[in-house]
Amino acid sequence: GDYGLAIxxxxxALEVRKTFTEARSWRxxxxxxxGDLAGAEAEYRAALEDRTYPTPEKLHLNLGLLLFKVGRxxxxxxxxxxxxxxxxxxxxxxxxxxxxxxxxxNVSGALVSYEAAIGGMKDxxxxxxxxxxxxxxxxxxxxxxxxFKRVIELAPSGPEASTARDHLKR
Numbered sequence: 001g002d003y004g005l006a007i008x009x010x011x012x013a014l015e016v017r018k019t020f021t022e023a024r025s026w027r028x029x030x031x032x033x034x035g036d037l038a039g040a041e042a043e044y045r046a047a048l049e050d051r052t053y054p055t056p057e058k059l060h061l062n063l064g065l066l067l068f069k070v071g072r073x074x075x076x077x078x079x080x081x082x083x084x085x086x087x088x089x090x091x092x093x094x095x096x097x098x099x100x101x102x103x104x105x106n107v108s109g110a111l112v113s114y115e116a117a118i119g120g121m122k123d124x125x126x127x128x129x130x131x132x133x134x135x136x137x138x139x140x141x142x143x144x145x146x147x148f149k150r151v152i153e154l155a156p157s158g159p160e161a162s163t164a165r166d167h168l169k170r
Contacts (some may be wrong), residue, residue, distance in 0.1 A: 006030040021050040025059060028066075037070055057087040061096060067119065076100065084116070091120025102134065110134050123157035129164060131148055136167065 013020050023100035028043035033106055035040030044063040048056060083093035098113030114131040121127045132147035144167070151164040 003033045005029045007034070019050065019052075021047045021053045025062065028062060032069075037066060037076045038118050040066055055087070057083040057093055059089075060086060065096065073100070073104070075125060083126055087117075089120065091117045093117075095121060095124075098130065098134075102130065107134050107137050111138055122150075123154060125151050125160040128154065129160040132164065132167065 007027055007030045010023040010030065013023040014027075017023075022068035024043045025046035028040040031037075031040035031043060041063065044059055044066065045141045047053065047059050048063070053059065060079045060083035062099075064076045064083065066112070067076035067079060075098070080093060080097040080100060084090055084097060098110045098117060101107075101113055102110035103162070110133075111134045114127060114134060117127055118131060128147045128150045132144045132151065135141075135144035135147065146166050148164040151158075151160050152168075155161055
């Protein structure tokens, strides 16, 4: 919770090694926690300039989530698209893209994204529930039923389970 100290530490790390991109990523996170969203965006954008950083998809994801937070939906979607383009196996990127597509009413797009995410996040009750709901909306009740059951297996007393049970009763 001592974000000011963390920011100072990451700043010092960057003074010692200007190309320490991981410090930029974490400083961006700490800036978000302190409410400095513009500073965080600048950090993520600066970090993305490092073409040698091994996991740029994480930077694109964090930037996208930040852009959504400030109401810049189109730019946020672009960042998530870049995240999954950088690493097509990045389950978290597909998951967040699915949530954004679902929020915008694009059920078929959300379905594609959730299906891409499920391989890497098969034990997420939230993802299984989201996937089940969009499958149900798409008319694929049999597959939806499988994922509703999976939600209950994963988190029988979790908040997602009651929704899954309600849908299974239908």
